[in-house]
Amino acid sequence: MKVRSHTLSPSVACGVVITSAVLMLSSQVHAGTLADVFNSGELAGLEMGPIGPALANTVASTYPVASASSSVTYAFNPKTETFERQTRVLGPIIGERAETIGKGQIDISVSYSGVDFSTINGNSLGDLVNQPSINGRVVSFPVPGGVVLKDGRFTNFLPVLVHANIDVQADIGTPSITYGVTPDFDVNLSLPLLQTYLNVKVNETVPDPRLPQFMLPACMNGSAAPTTCGSTSINHQVADRATGFGDLLLRLKYVLQRDTPVDLAAGLGVSFPSGNPDNFQGTGNYQVQPELIVSKIIADRFEPLLNLGVNINADNVDLSSFRWAVGSTAKVYGPLTAAAVFLGTNEFNPQTTISAPFFFQINRNDYYNFSFGMRCLFAETGVVSANVIVPLNRDGLRTDYIPTIGIEYAFTGPWNS
Amino acid sequence: MELVVAVVNDRLKRDDVPMKAKMCYQSLARASAMAVLVALAACGGSGSSIPPNTNEVPAPINTFVYVDTACRDSADGFSMTQELRVLRGENGPLTIARIPMVGPLQVPVTYCGDLALPRSAPLFLAFGGFQRLAMSPVATVIVFEVTDDFSILGQSFVPAEQKGIFRIRPDGSGLRRLGNPSRVPAISTGFGRSESNFYFSPSGRLVSFTDIGPGPGGEDAVQVFVLDVETGKRTQLTHMPPAARPGLDGGGADDFLNERTVVFDGIFNPDGLNPDGKERVFTVDVVTRQIKVESTVAIPGGGFVAVPSITGFGRVTFPAMVPGTPVNKQAGENVFELFITDGTNLLQLTNFGRSDTSPGVPFVSIDGAHAFFVASADPDQMNPSELCQIFSVDALGGDVRQLTRFSASQRSALGCVAFGRASEGCTTEFNDSQRVSQDARSGTVVFGSSCDPFGTNQNGVQIFAIRPDGSGLHALTDARGLVRNTDRSVEAELPGPWSYGPHR
Numbered sequence: 016m017k018v019r020s021h022t023l024s025p026s027v028a029c030g031v032v033i034t035s036a037v038l039m040l041s042s043q044v045h046a047g048t049l050a051d052v053f054n055s056g057e058l059a060g061l062e063m064g065p066i067g068p069a070l071a072n073t074v075a076s077t078y079p080v081a082s083a084s085s086s087v088t089y090a091f092n093p094k095t096e097t098f099e100r101q102t103r104v105l106g107p108i109i110g111e112r113a114e115t116i117g118k119g120q121i122d123i124s125v126s127y128s129g130v131d132f133s134t135i136n137g138n139s140l141g142d143l144v145n146q147p148s149i150n151g152r153v154v155s156f157p158v159p160g161g162v163v164l165k166d167g168r169f170t171n172f173l174p175v176l177v178h179a180n181i182d183v184q185a186d187i188g189t190p191s192i193t194y195g196v197t198p199d200f201d202v203n204l205s206l207p208l209l210q211t212y213l214n215v216k217v218n219e220t221v222p223d224p225r226l227p228q229f230m231l232p233a234c235m236n237g238s239a240a241p242t243t244c245g246s247t248s249i250n251h252q253v254a255d256r257a258t259g260f261g262d263l264l265l266r267l268k269y270v271l272q273r274d275t276p277v278d279l280a281a282g283l284g285v286s287f288p289s290g291n292p293d294n295f296q297g298t299g300n301y302q303v304q305p306e307l308i309v310s311k312i313i314a315d316r317f318e319p320l321l322n323l324g325v326n327i328n329a330d331n332v333d334l335s336s337f338r339w340a341v342g343s344t345a346k347v348y349g350p351l352t353a354a355a356v357f358l359g360t361n362e363f364n365p366q367t368t369i370s371a372p373f374f375f376q377i378n379r380n381d382y383y384n385f386s387f388g389m390r391c392l393f394a395e396t397g398v399v400s401a402n403v404i405v406p407l408n409r410d411g412l413r414t415d416y417i418p419t420i421g422i423e424y425a426f427t428g429p430w431n432s
Numbered sequence: 433m434e435l436v437v438a439v440v441n442d443r444l445k446r447d448d449v450p451m452k453a454k455m456c457y458q459s460l461a462r463a464s465a466m467a468v469l470v471a472l473a474a475c476g477g478s479g480s481s482i483p484p485n486t487n488e489v490p491a492p493i494n495t496f497v498y499v500d501t502a503c504r505d506s507a508d509g510f511s512m513t514q515e516l517r518v519l520r521g522e523n524g525p526l527t528i529a530r531i532p533m534v535g536p537l538q539v540p541v542t543y544c545g546d547l548a549l550p551r552s553a554p555l556f557l558a559f560g561g562f563q564r565l566a567m568s569p570v571a572t573v574i575v576f577e578v579t580d581d582f583s584i585l586g587q588s589f590v591p592a593e594q595k596g597i598f599r600i601r602p603d604g605s606g607l608r609r610l611g612n613p614s615r616v617p618a619i620s621t622g623f624g625r626s627e628s629n630f631y632f633s634p635s636g637r638l639v640s641f642t643d644i645g646p647g648p649g650g651e652d653a654v655q656v657f658v659l660d661v662e663t664g665k666r667t668q669l670t671h672m673p674p675a676a677r678p679g680l681d682g683g684g685a686d687d688f689l690n691e692r693t694v695v696f697d698g699i700f701n702p703d704g705l706n707p708d709g710k711e712r713v714f715t716v717d718v719v720t721r722q723i724k725v726e727s728t729v730a731i732p733g734g735g736f737v738a739v740p741s742i743t744g745f746g747r748v749t750f751p752a753m754v755p756g757t758p759v760n761k762q763a764g765e766n767v768f769e770l771f772i773t774d775g776t777n778l779l780q781l782t783n784f785g786r787s788d789t790s791p792g793v794p795f796v797s798i799d800g801a802h803a804f805f806v807a808s809a810d811p812d813q814m815n816p817s818e819l820c821q822i823f824s825v826d827a828l829g830g831d832v833r834q835l836t837r838f839s840a841s842q843r844s845a846l847g848c849v850a851f852g853r854a855s856e857g858c859t860t861e862f863n864d865s866q867r868v869s870q871d872a873r874s875g876t877v878v879f880g881s882s883c884d885p886f887g888t889n890q891n892g893v894q895i896f897a898i899r900p901d902g903s904g905l906h907a908l909t910d911a912r913g914l915v916r917n918t919d920r921s922v923e924a925e926l927p928g929p930w931s932y933g934p935h936r
Contacts, residue, residue, distance in 0.1 A: 150800035151747070151827025155777055168769075168780040168829060169754070228830035 048293035049213040049255050057251040061177055061217060062145070062154045065369040067293070069377050070183065070412070072367040074132070074295040075261065076336075077382070078187055079404055079417050081126045082107050083203035083266040083282075085193050086352075086390055086398040087425040089117030098427055100396060103315045105352040108402040108419065109386040110340040112310040112320050113278035115270055116195040119430060123192050124423030126400075130185040130414055135375045137409035145177040145373040147225040154373055156221045162243050165230045173231075173242060174223040179374060182214040183412075185295060187261070194428070199270040207261035211295045214254040221247045261290035262297040268308065282306035282324065300330035306338070319343040320356070336362040342386070350392035354402070358384040380411035388419070396425040491876040491897045491904030495520050495571035495602050497528075498895060498930035499562040500911060501553070503544035504535075506921035510543055510585065511535030514561045516576060518602045519908055528604035531561045531578070534589045543584065545922035548914040550851040551859070551882040551893050553928025554619060554626045558584045563618040564929070566630035566639055567602075567868065568661075571933030575599050575630050575639055575661055579613035599661050610664040615644040616654050628929035629865045630659075633688045634936055637662060638718065640685045640694045647673045656685050656696050658718055669716045670723065672700050687867055692718045695726075726775075747774045747827070748866070749781065749803040751790040758787035760808070760818070762845040770794060770805050772827055781825045782832065784809040788820070788848040795866040797875070797900065801827055804835075804869070804877060804900075806860045808847025817841075819883055820848035820860040824900060835902035836860070838883035850882075858883035863930065872934045875900045878908070880928060889913060893926050 050067030052058070086105040089098040098117055106112050116122055132140055145154050153174035161171040191205040221242050222229040234244035266284040284304030290297020306324030313319070322340040342356030360382040367377050388402025404417040496519040503512040516529040547555040557563055560583030565576045579595045580588050597614075600607045619626040630639035638658045645655035645668040653674040659666050675698070686695040693715045699706070705725040706712045713726040749772040756767040764787030772779050782789055786809055794805035803825050808818045811832055815821050817840040825832045844850055844857025851859055860881040862869040870877050877900055882893045885905060892913015898905045909927040916922050 148828055151772075151796075151802070152774075152800070153828060157776075161778070167783045170777075170779045170829075172777040172779070174828070226828060226830070228826075228828060 047255070048291065049211060049257055049295055050293040052213050052215055052253050052255050055253050057253045058215065058217065060155060060157065061175065061179075061219070062371060062373045063179070063215070063217075065371065066181070066374060069367050069369050070295060071292040071299070073377060073412055074183065074185070075290060075292060075298045076366065077132075077412055078130060078185065078207070078261070079109060079128050079419060080264065081124070081128075081189060081191065081205070081419065081421060082109060082111055083191070083193060083201070083205070083268065083284075084112045084114065085116040085120070085122035085201075085425055086400070086423055087116075087122065087392075087396045088114050089120045089195075089425075089427070090198075100425075103312050104318045104344045104346050105390040105392060105398055106318075107320060107342070107344050107354045107356055108388040108390065108400050108421065109354075109358060109404065110320055110342060110356040111268070111280075111282060111306070111308045111322050112318060112344075113268075113270055113273075113280035113308045114310065114312075115199055115201045115268060115280070116193055116425065118195045118198045119428045120195040120425060121192065121428050122194075122423055122425040124190070124421055126189045126191070126419055126421035128185075128187045128189075128417055128419040130187065130417055132183040132412050133415045134409055134413045136378065136411065138375065140181045140183070143177075143179040143181060143374045145175070145179070147174070147176075147223060149371050149373060152371060153223070153226070156219070156242065158242055162231065164228070165232050166228065170229070173221050174226050174229050176220040176223040176225060177374075178218045180214075180216040182212070182216075183295065184212040186210045189261075191423075201266075201268040203264075203266040203268070205264045205266070206289070208258075209261050209290070209294075209296045210256065210258045212254070212256045213295070214252070216252045217250070219249040219251070221249065257291070257294035257296070259291055259294055259296050262302075263287040263289045266304075274311075277309050277311040280308040282308050282322075298328075300328055300334075303327040303329055304338075316346045317343055318345070326360070333364050334362075334366055336360050344390075347389075352390045352392075354386070354388045354390065356386045357407075358382075358386055358404070378411070381408065382410060382413075383407040394424075398423050398425075488904050490906040491899040492871075492874045493519060493521065493876055493878070493897050493908065493932075494871055494873065495567060495933050496878065496895070496897075496908050496930065497565065497567055497574050497602065497932075498909060498927045499553075499565060499576075500909070500925065500927055501556045501559065501561070502912075502923070502925040503548070503556075503559065504921060504923045505542040505544040506536070506919070509536035509538045511537070512544070512559055512561070516562060516565075516574075518574070518604070520602060526604060528574075528600055528602070529562075529576070529598075529607070531590070534559075534561070534585075537585055537587055539585055542922060544924050545914065545916070548892075548922075548924030548926060549853070551891070551913070551926070552851055553880065553893055553926040554628050556926055556928070557619040557626060557628060558582075560585065561590065562929075563613065564597075564628060564630050564641060565931050566632055566865075567931035567933035567935070568632050568636035569634060569867075569872075569934060569936035570636060571602060571935075573599055573636060573661060574602060574931070575610070575632075575659075577613050577618070577630075581613065581615070582617035582619075597659065610659060610661060611666055614641055614657075616642045626864075627684045629863070629868075629931070631685060631687045631694075631865060633658075633691050635691055637691075638688070640688065640696075642685050643668075645671070647671055649673070656694060656716055658694065667718070669694060669718065669721055670696075670702065672702060675700060687865060689715055694718060747772055747796050747800065749773075749794045749796050749805070751794065751805075754780070756785060759785050760787055760845075760847060763788040763808070763847045763849050770803065770807075770825070772796065772803055779829055781827075781829050782807070782809075784811070786847070788846070791848050792861040793864050793866055793869075795862060795869055796827065797824075798870055798872050799875075802900070803827055804862070806848050806862070806879075808844065808857075816843070817857075818844050818847055819857055820844075820850065820881070822860055822877070822879060822898065824902075833902065835877075835898060835900075836881075836883070836885070836905065837902075838881070838885055840883075863932070865931075868932045868935045870900075870935065871932065872936055876904075878930075878932045880930070891915070892924075893928070895927050895930055 050071045053063040053067040084106040088101045092099045155172040156175045189207040193203040268282045271279045286302040292299035310320040324338045326336045328334040339359045344354040347353045365379045386404045390400040400421045402419040406413045500515045512534045514531040515527045517525045560580030563577040580590045597610045643657045647653040656670045702723045751768045753766045758767045768789045770781040789807040790805040819838045822835045850857030894907045895909045911927045912925040914924045
């Protein structure tokens with residue numbers, strides 16, 4: 016059977032990337048960054064400054080990356096001398112399978128993920144409380160001219176109890192294109208467009224009641240100035256938003272063997288630091304991602320998969336991580352395919368450290384997630400998908416869940432029609 | 433290398449020390465002075481670490497170096513010997529350099545007894561011989577100075593070619609002369625000022641100190657210098673005009689803020705930075721020689737204290753006068769309390785209301801969580817004699833703890849300023865360099881005291897080590913102190929100056 020050819024000119028396909036480049040330039044003119052929010056005047060003195068760079072170094076690496084494997088694949092039938100769509104299971108939404116799209120075939124997709132971070136090291140970002148002191152240092156509130164404490168000592172600062180609500184969100188739209196260079200070799204290019212949002216609310220109590228040695232005398236008749244007697248409560252809120260491109264990701268996949276007894280492919284990804292880390296849109300460094308991909312279609316209905324890879328930080332190898340995925344896709348009913356994959360990332364070392372971690376520290380993290388989604392075939396080579404990633408542990412910066420929806424369309428390149 | 437600083441390599445078993453020391457001193461007393469350039473190796477070190485009189489495990493020490501000075505006033509005149517000794521871990525003292533017997537010299541006063549009476553070893557710097565001293569941050573190099581150019585004895589006993597600044601390893605090997613001694617005395621006339629330390633840079637490559645160099649008009653004046661302990665290169669960092677007060681116009685060189693920045697203090701006005709002539713803390717860049725005046729923080733009573741910026745030191749703790757009348761007027765008329773600052777935030781740590789709180793150099797612990805200081809207060813009713821004890825306090829002002837339990841049968845009226853007869857009390861001091869009084873690894877605190885916790889320090893000074901929680905107190909030295917003999921001769925043996933490492 017000859018499949019109807021759905022073609023898209025190369026100029027249109029390239030247009031996705033070209034437009035992305037133009038928008039990337041426009042994002043660079045954004046004055047100030049989200050990380051700068053923590054150094055804003057409203058938050059000055061609250062020892063939150065180091066949080067910005069710490070988030071910048073970690074947030075983008077936690078964003079989900081949609082599979083580069085096309086849901087629809089083609090195989091050349093020498094009898095009919097045409098490319099035929101394989102009617103087996105659709106590919107995974109997160110994770111990779113060994114199958115390639117087919118020589119001269121093109122798959123274009125767009126996905127959207129909503130990321131709303133909720134915890135850091137298991138602690139709610141909605142109510143982070145500062146450490147009372149770290150090696151004799153405190154989050155301090157200046158008292159110009161000084162004040163005499165209840166026990167008669169003099170000080171020109173008071174410690175602060177801070178309740179912080181840090182809301183970090185990212186809306187990530189990722190156009191992606193996959194092209195089959197040879198029957199065994201795919202090239203994929205993805206460039207996410209992100210809108211990131213940071214909202215920091217703090218409530219300060221001065222002096223910190225956890226440090227009774229800083230207790231102030233009781234206020235008399237309410238005539239005393241704030242922070243010279245009793246206790247004072249202060250609220251602040253700072254928010255900012257940024258739009259820009261994330262890290263450009265080039266992924267290559269080459270099939271090493273087919274059906275003997277499994278499909279085995281080698282993958283290589285290269286991530287370019289096109290995203291601004293200070294806006295939580297990129298990692299800020301080149302990353303090389305070699306990967307071994309194993310999958311096997313069973314009874315044209317199930318496709319277990321196993322991915323083993325390393326995310327090598329080309330700027331600092333110590334900040335690399337081991338990545339893996341294990342799971343399966345399965346045809347459920349008619350055009351509907353379900354995908355369930357366990358995902359893991361094991362960092363070699365902490366991605367950064369905060370010198371005075373009053374609110375949290377960045378540790379070496381092991382991320383374990385479970386990804387579950389459904390895909391539905393439409394119009395023969397179109398696929399819509401919906402997926403959710405839920406965390407299985409609470410190491411590092413985490414969301415409660417990450418929803419992802421996507422649509423893709425595969426077609427034969429004009430040179431194959 | 434022939435040196436009056438005779439390099440010896442004596443390590444004594446601790447059990448041997450008392451007898452060895454006694455024999456040594458007797459031999460010194462009999463010896464004639466100036467001609468003796470022979471290392472008295474058999475004397476060895478007379479220092480010893482005395483175990484505490486409890487079952488506590490002594491606080492661990494790493495590398496401790498000190499000068500042991502023994503002198504004698506007798507009918508024959510004044511005589512003296514000095515040794516540079518090292519204690520490492522649990523080993524006995526090792527004498528790594530020595531100035532052989534000096535004297536008997538005919539001098540107009542009984543220097544030995546007079547200078548030993550206050551029980552303050554820095555006064556012995558006035559004799560000459562071993563002067564400034566320092567241990568490198570990781571305890572691999574000792575730098576020391578030998579000169580008698582400013583000796584109150586009025587006679588030279590160190591050959592000119594053997595005066596200088598030297599480096600040596602703690603095991604006694606690798607002695608090398610780095611250059612001439614400083615032309616600024618380590619202790620000034622009237623004893624108003626002493627500079628018994630070199631100050632190492634964080635890497636251990638440079639030491640800072642004061643020396644004479646040309647001022648802005650080419651005239652000689654006291655200046656800040658650094659010396660490269662690898663090459664011996666000496667670099668003048670400042671060009672101050674001559675000053676009225678001793679030393680660096682009353683101040684002196686101090687620790688490095690970082691590898692490129694040396695701190696010093698005084699009342700001068702370099703580059704117009706201190707037009708009102710107040711005592712200020714300055715920094716000078718080792719490379720560019722640029723001088724900066726450091727920030728000041730207001731203190732109660734309208735005063736200001738100059739403190740280095742947060743870079744490098746992090747925080748400093750210091751005593752400052754506050755308004756009020758002290759509860760112990762005999763020791764002084766003003767109230768002094770301990771403060772801590774990072775250059776911006778200032779916090780009063782104590783509220784003893786006494787005149788003698790922290791007369792010496794307090795310091796912030798290696799981990800920054802505590803400050804250590806001396807005081808004669810009795811906040812927990814554990815110091816009824818009001819002797820000069822070591823305290824720690826949380827860097828945020830709480831949890832004042834008395835670490836030592838020195839005791840006496842009668843109350844000390846002078847507390848921490850009891851420089852004099854034992855009947856007046858005793859004093860306790862840390863090193864003048866804020867960095868070298870605590871072991872950077874174990875946290876052990878090292879200090880000198882004329883108090884007598886073990887009944888072996890009735891009229892002298894010893895250097896002690898104690899854990900930061902107050903346990904494991906033991907003596908690192910076994911100096912005899914001041915002894916008046918029945919033949920009217922006076923003998924004295926005091927330890928100091930001293931240094932300790934690792935301290936970074």
